[in-house]
Amino acid sequence: MNKAIYFAAAFAFLTNVPLKAQNQYKSNISKMYQGKEINNKFDKEIARLLVQMTLEEKIGMLHGNSMFTTGGVERLGIPELKMADGPLGVREEISRDSWAPAGLTNDFATYYPAAGALAATWNPNLAYTFGNSVGQELRARDKDMLLSPAINIVRTPLGGRTYEYMTEDPFLNKKMTVPMVVGLQDNDVMACVKHFAANNQETNRDFVDVQIDERTLREIYLPAFEAAVKEGKAYSIMGAYNKFRGEYLCENDYMLNKVLRDEWGFKGVVVSDWAAVHTTVKSLKSGLDIEMGTPKPFNEFFLADKLLAAVKAGEISEKEIDLHVERILRTLFQVKAMGANDRVKGSIATEAHYQDAYKIAAESVVLLKNDNNALPLNLNGIKSIAVIGNNATKKNALGGFGAGVKTKREVTPLEGLKNRLPSSVKINYAEGYLERYEEKNTGKLGDITLNGPVTIDKLDDAKVQEAVEAAKNSDIAIVFAGSNRDYETEASDRRSLKLPFAQEELIKKVVEVNPKTILVMVAGAPFDIKDISTKTNALVWSWFNGSEGGNALADVILGNVNPSGKLPWTMPVDIKDSPAHATNSFPGDKTVEYKEGILVGYRWFDTKKVEPLYPFGYGLSYTTFSFEKPTTDKKVYQENEMISVSVSIKNTGKLDGKEVVQVYASKPDSKVSRAAQELKGFQKVLAKAGKSELVTIKIPVKDLAFYNVDTKKWEVEKGKYILHVGNSSRNNNQQISINIH
Numbered sequence: 224m225n226k227a228i229y230f231a232a233a234f235a236f237l238t239n240v241p242l243k244a245q246n247q248y249k250s251n252i253s254k255m256y257q258g259k260e261i262n263n264k265f266d267k268e269i270a271r272l273l274v275q276m277t278l279e280e281k282i283g284m285l286h287g288n289s290m291f292t293t294g295g296v297e298r299l300g301i302p303e304l305k306m307a308d309g310p311l312g313v314r315e316e317i318s319r320d321s322w323a324p325a326g327l328t329n330d331f332a333t334y335y336p337a338a339g340a341l342a343a344t345w346n347p348n349l350a351y352t353f354g355n356s357v358g359q360e361l362r363a364r365d366k367d368m369l370l371s372p373a374i375n376i377v378r379t380p381l382g383g384r385t386y387e388y389m390t391e392d393p394f395l396n397k398k399m400t401v402p403m404v405v406g407l408q409d410n411d412v413m414a415c416v417k418h419f420a421a422n423n424q425e426t427n428r429d430f431v432d433v434q435i436d437e438r439t440l441r442e443i444y445l446p447a448f449e450a451a452v453k454e455g456k457a458y459s460i461m462g463a464y465n466k467f468r469g470e471y472l473c474e475n476d477y478m479l480n481k482v483l484r485d486e487w488g489f490k491g492v493v494v495s496d497w498a499a500v501h502t503t504v505k506s507l508k509s510g511l512d513i514e515m516g517t518p519k520p521f522n523e524f525f526l527a528d529k530l531l532a533a534v535k536a537g538e539i540s541e542k543e544i545d546l547h548v549e550r551i552l553r554t555l556f557q558v559k560a561m562g563a564n565d566r567v568k569g570s571i572a573t574e575a576h577y578q579d580a581y582k583i584a585a586e587s588v589v590l591l592k593n594d595n596n597a598l599p600l601n602l603n604g605i606k607s608i609a610v611i612g613n614n615a616t617k618k619n620a621l622g623g624f625g626a627g628v629k630t631k632r633e634v635t636p637l638e639g640l641k642n643r644l645p646s647s648v649k650i651n652y653a654e655g656y657l658e659r660y661e662e663k664n665t666g667k668l669g670d671i672t673l674n675g676p677v678t679i680d681k682l683d684d685a686k687v688q689e690a691v692e693a694a695k696n697s698d699i700a701i702v703f704a705g706s707n708r709d710y711e712t713e714a715s716d717r718r719s720l721k722l723p724f725a726q727e728e729l730i731k732k733v734v735e736v737n738p739k740t741i742l743v744m745v746a747g748a749p750f751d752i753k754d755i756s757t758k759t760n761a762l763v764w765s766w767f768n769g770s771e772g773g774n775a776l777a778d779v780i781l782g783n784v785n786p787s788g789k790l791p792w793t794m795p796v797d798i799k800d801s802p803a804h805a806t807n808s809f810p811g812d813k814t815v816e817y818k819e820g821i822l823v824g825y826r827w828f829d830t831k832k833v834e835p836l837y838p839f840g841y842g843l844s845y846t847t848f849s850f851e852k853p854t855t856d857k858k859v860y861q862e863n864e865m866i867s868v869s870v871s872i873k874n875t876g877k878l879d880g881k882e883v884v885q886v887y888a889s890k891p892d893s894k895v896s897r898a899a900q901e902l903k904g905f906q907k908v909l910a911k912a913g914k915s916e917l918v919t920i921k922i923p924v925k926d927l928a929f930y931n932v933d934t935k936k937w938e939v940e941k942g943k944y945i946l947h948v949g950n951s952s953r954n955n956n957q958q959i960s961i962n963i964h
Contacts, residue, residue: 500526504538873913
């Protein structure tokens with residue numbers, strides 16, 4: 224647009240505005256667009272609003288004025304920015320000034336599978352489905368921002384939020400994050416990608432100072448955030464609680480200004496985690512835009528009355544305040560919150576959304592062991608099935624310290640089996656073990672506190688006897704074991720990999736009386752299952768899997784769904800095998816140094832030749848697949864080219880099934896230390912029984928780069944690379960050699 228025409232039109236509205244305001248507006252416009260074309264359709268309106276706002280109104284937009292909103296300016300048509308928690312779906316409405324539920328009857332929502340389950344699908348299309356479906360529900364609740372996705376790397380199996388995070392691998396992480404962000408924001412809402420960054424433990428999260436070398440930061444902990452910004456065009460980023468290299472992450476100039484904005488070109492808003500702000504002027508100048516917090520008078524926030532006083536004292540300019548208000552207004556315009564009449568209306572808790580949750584759950588279930596084709600269950604001659612375990616009936620939509628979902632539908636595993644089994648099969652249910660916790664100093668039995676839950680690991684004799692009798696008197700037994708969202712919870716990490724509530728002892732007693740016992744784990748993170756995995760012919764891994772989780776799990780057990788989930792992290796034999804623990808660098812005290820460097824997850828296990836219990840990317844099927852010799856379109860590539868890897872995969876079994884083709888890369892004789900291999904591409908494919916499918920995976924040569932700390936740039940080494948093709952990090956023996964010139 225011609226600038227002269229633009230400014231003439233823009234200034235036309237000023238006829239009824241005081242001269243001083245007119246001059247200020249002209250100054251704002253001139254500064255905003257000096258030397259560049261006007262190409263943002265909202266900038267004129269933003270400048271018009273800014274000039275009419277008082278300092279107090281501007282500051283009101285920079286901090287919470289309720290638990291999940293920031294201030295608006297009603298007289299100018301600027302609404303509150305309305306947020307909602309959302310790792311499992313849209314959180315129920317809470318009171319404006321406390322965490323107490325609002326007690327509404329219209330805030331029921333779909334409970335979606337946790338992010339760990341989503342990652343286990345290895346299906347980016349389902350990541351989009353997840354985001355799009357949740358985005359519709361968010362709009363139906365008239366919200367602007369979803370505080371999701373949480374994409375921190377799984378550094379330790381003990382992490383309290385492992386279930387909520389996706390994976391230990393930066394490539395899988397970004398490939399699932401981007402479509403989820405896009406799906407959300409297609410519904411005129413903001414994704415708030417969290418927790419930026421290096422927030423990989425709950426222990427001491429409020430103050431721990433994380434020390435990571437630059438190469439590790441760039442190669443492991445930042446790629447998904449960078450992709451969310453550059454590819455997903457995320458509107459919002461949440462600053463984390465912890466410190467990074469001595470500075471809190473909500474006042475970390477290096478991370479928020481230099482990396483996020485200057486390097487990546489982020490134009491959106493940075494929101495603090497709740498009560499993660501520690502300063503006023505420093506926070507704003509370091510890149511924070513909005514301060515949110517836990518219950519206290521909202522005017523006492525650092526970016527409230529203290530900020531007003533700082534401006535009046537000359538410690539910070541109103542121009543700086545304007546910069547942050549502009550960012551907020553721009554995102555409000557982008558999601559059509561500023562009076563647009565074509566904003567997505569959304570829908571919530573619909574059958575279509577329940578089916579979205581079902582599809583994700585069905586593809587997330589991982590078959591870890593299936594000796595003698597114990598699964599799917601052959602019901603011929605089966606008259607009774609013992610269903611054992613508290614987890615058969617445990618509901619996980621709500622629970623723990625973090626955000627949950629109030630839902631009208633959560634199908635438990637027991638309910639799923641009842642829904643799917645013929646009436647001729649009798650179900651003998653026994654709880655088996657009790658979910659119990661130690662009494663806290665100031666609480667009562669069962670309290671979950673910031674110190675973390677301490678379980679009572681002792682079986683109840685009567686419950687055990689009931690379970691043993693049920694197993695003994697049934698043709699088949701299914702034990703539903705694992706964890707729950709009261710035990711795996713935000714604000715605390717687990718003490719060990721041990722199964723809680725003495726479940727291992729129970730499982731052994733059940734198997735003794737019924738060798739035809741199937742073990743189903745429901746959990747969001749690895750556990751020590753090395754012994755019990757040898758006691759049963761079949762081992763299934765499920766998750767906190769949403770409204771339809773029980774139906775999806777029953778369909779897998781009965782063969783209505785062929786399992787296709789793959790582990791998004793490594794299952795260790797022993798906690799000491801995992802890198803953060805092998806290097807004795809978790810959880811630290813006031814400081815934690817990531818001593819394993821780039822060797823996170825399978826990178827450590829493969830490079831150090833440590834045998835996992837189950838490897839990253841692993842998961843069986845009810846059918847079998849064979850891989851033909853893979854090929855590349857060329858043998859020699861330039862740095863700006865694309866590598867095309869093709870492989871024919873044949874379903875050699877009798878059932879249709881889905882397989883995930885995974886491509887890992889290694890660099891022999893590298894000039895820098897590298898992992899033995901790194902995931903660089905994958906594709907999930909459906910192959911009909913007896914049929915072959917040609918899979919082509921494209922890998923940009925630039926994705927083979929390492930971060931050169933001397934030049935502060937990504938560098939693709941010249942020379943030979945090996946591409947490993949297979950279906951897990953430990954089953955990828957098909958190799959191709961290529962050269963980069």
